[in-house]
Amino acid sequence: MVRAQARVLWRTRGRCVEEHRIWGDAVIIRLETVTKRYPNGHVALDDVSLTIPRGEFVFVVGPSGAGKSSLIRLLYHEEVPTSGEVYVDQFRLGRLRRGQVPRLRRLLGVVFQDVRLLPDRDVYHNVAFAMQVVEASPRDIKKRVPQMLELVGLQARSHHFPHQLSGGEQQRVGLARALVNNPHYLLADEPTGNLDPETAEGIVKLLSEINRRGATVVMATHARDIVNRMNRRVLAIEGGRLVRDDARGRYEEEGPARTTWLSTVSHEA
């Protein structure tokens, strides 16, 4: 009986992997009926299924508390789904062995919503650190880190510590750290949250450039202007459910009917 169940399970698993393969190189990120319930009982994602092909640029929008960050955290395996399955690249995250986690994460560059810089290292070393972790050579580190800092416009801040930077500058350091290892995927959780409009614009240009060079970009955001101007795919999450998936989307759903929640968004952090 148990054995029969195990066989069925095994087959199901095999089929999922197969299916994933059939989607082939095109599909890079996939969620299958994913539900995330936190230990306190709160359901942050409710039966979400979606696919993101290689090389796409995707906005994840929704009001504060909708579940955007939870979705991103599932993708880099900081959280695991309560049910359903998440695939990223060749990894099936629900069955990821401990030793494989670093291999997954080395494909990803993540900009965390709470930035997570190390307070006792200066800007240069906060970025260099990501390269040390993947055991890059000191020569490469010396060459690459200043390039990255220049890219985000912080070369003059190299020797400042995080507490000496503004929120926006900290976020740009976080972005430099995420990009320094040339990730295949960039997961950015509100990377423009603390930025003035011009800088935010610059950051998004940077992300599109990285996307143009082949990286798949997933960006959770509140920035209505940016989403509307970029005219990229938009996934809208509301109360943990995927309520809209538009290939060339705007921040709000077309038409006046469903704008009620959206009007509150711009006020939230």
Next chain:
Amino acid sequence: MGYFWREAARGVRHTGWMSVASVLTVSVALFVLGVFGVLSINLEHAANALNRQVELQAYFKPSMKPAAEHAFLAALKHEPGVRRVIFVSKTQALGQLKKEFPHDTTLWQLISQGNPLLDGFQVYTKQPRQIPPLARTLRKSPDVGQVVYQATVVSRLTVVTRILRTGGYVVEALLAFATLFIIANTIRLGVFARRREIAVMKLVGATDWFIRWPFLLEGIYLGLMGAVLASAAVIVGYHWVFHTAAHVVAFFPLAGVSVIERSTMETTGVGGVAVGLLGSLWALRRFLRV
């Protein structure tokens, strides 16, 4: 590799006083280990020195003429239980003494004024239990001045060595446990102090071993520091004992200083590394899951 050592040093600074405390604990434990080592080496040394000596040694009275001495020994060879008899002239005895204490200047001055030693002989019996009756017979002889035998001393020394070893193991086991405990806690404190950093490292793709290395090195470093302190204390102490003993009891068979130095550095070094490595492995056996 440079990266790991830098991170380990950073860790030691992070944990400050806790590191000092664990180095001191390690050094106390290793000091005790070192002292046990010194004692057991010395007991072994003494036992060997005595074992090398004959089963029974006797000296003629100074009035004996060489011819009479030889006649006495020829007769002794035919006594029941006697296996072998060796004559040791006072000149030979002096030579022996010179060889054993080549650096003892007081002794040199003393014996350069004339040989104070006596002719004597060593007797080996077929069975150890035949020694006491033989000794009694020899003591009664009017030609023999003094009879010495050390068989019981040797066997007692062996027993003492064994007791010391067993006791040493027990004490060391307890101390090792305490040491492991404090090193593990020091490392754990370091892990806790740097948990944010570790979490971010993991999120940007660090392997578990990449994160463990600095902590393992930190543990080894603490262990080695303890070993240096402990062996310094043991060696300095032994130098003192050795020189004091040389003045008080000139012929006490202490093991040489260089032998002790080497074995102390070896045992404390190995002990320090082992305890540091095991302590940190213990601390890291399940650490921050992210």
